[in-house]
Amino acid sequence: MSIPAHLWRAARLTIALWLLTVVVISLPMLGLAGILTSDSANGSLLKRNGVVVGSRLIGQQFSSRRYLNGRPSGKVILSAGNPLLAERVAQTAQAWHDSGIDQPAADLLLKSGSGVDPHISLEAARQQLPSLARERGVSMAQLEGLVRQNQEDLRSLRSIQPVVNVLDFNLALDKLDAASKKSRKS
Incomplete structure (x- = not known):
């Protein structure tokens, strides 16, 4: 052949x-x-008024105090032995301290392995509620209700401990804010 x-x-x-x-x-x-x-x-896309605002699976950054903030993001993920990690964690802890959270949860200080984790722990979410209540003019009870509505746990098979999807929570927070402004006008 x-x-x-x-x-x-x-x-x-x-x-x-x-x-x-x-x-x-x-x-x-x-x-x-x-x-x-x-x-x-x-892609588990989330829409607001027919416009895609993000994905339920990819963490988005929120820098305003009017929103729940997720894990720090960025391209460089440092090993535990790297002295730059301690410096970065100290800077992040100071920023949280300046915003009124003295002992921030670990997930507010450390990046996830992927750098795009859309969830934070219940502890991290609850630590931010007093600031959200002040900024938004809503009650802690309303915010706790939103945390419960947006909580994912073992039954959802996404986490070992209960977590909150930051984007879902923030979209629900905007809806709550719009509804409370509407009721004030009435």
């Missing part, structure tokens, strides 16, 4: 395997996933 014949045979086999693995197996599975779990298959 000649070299061109071997090459032609190899090319036909490659095309046949590609058709089998991509067209026959993968595309129908993707279609089925899109039908059965359309929210997850489409």
Whole structure:
């Protein structure tokens, strides 16, 4: 058998395997996933007034005191032995101290392994509630209710301990704020 014949045979086999693995197996599975779990298959996008504002799976940064703040983000993740980590944690702790939280939860000081964790612990969320209550003019009871509504726990299979999705909470906070402003006008 000649070299061109071997090459032609190899090319036909490659095309046949590609058709089998991509067209026959993968595309129908993707279609089925899109039908059965359309929210997850489409990126778990969150919308406000029909406009995508983020994803439930990727942490967004909020810097205003009017919003619940998540974990610090950034590109550089330092090892525990790196002296720059201690310096960065001290700076972050001081910033939280300046905003009224004397002993911030660990997840308010340290980045997640991925750098895009959308959740914070219940402790971290509750530490920020007094500041949110002052900034927004809403009661602590209303904010605690929002924390409970946006809490995810073991049953959701996303966390070992109960956590709060920061973006979900902040969108609910905006709705609460809009509803309370509307009721004040009435």
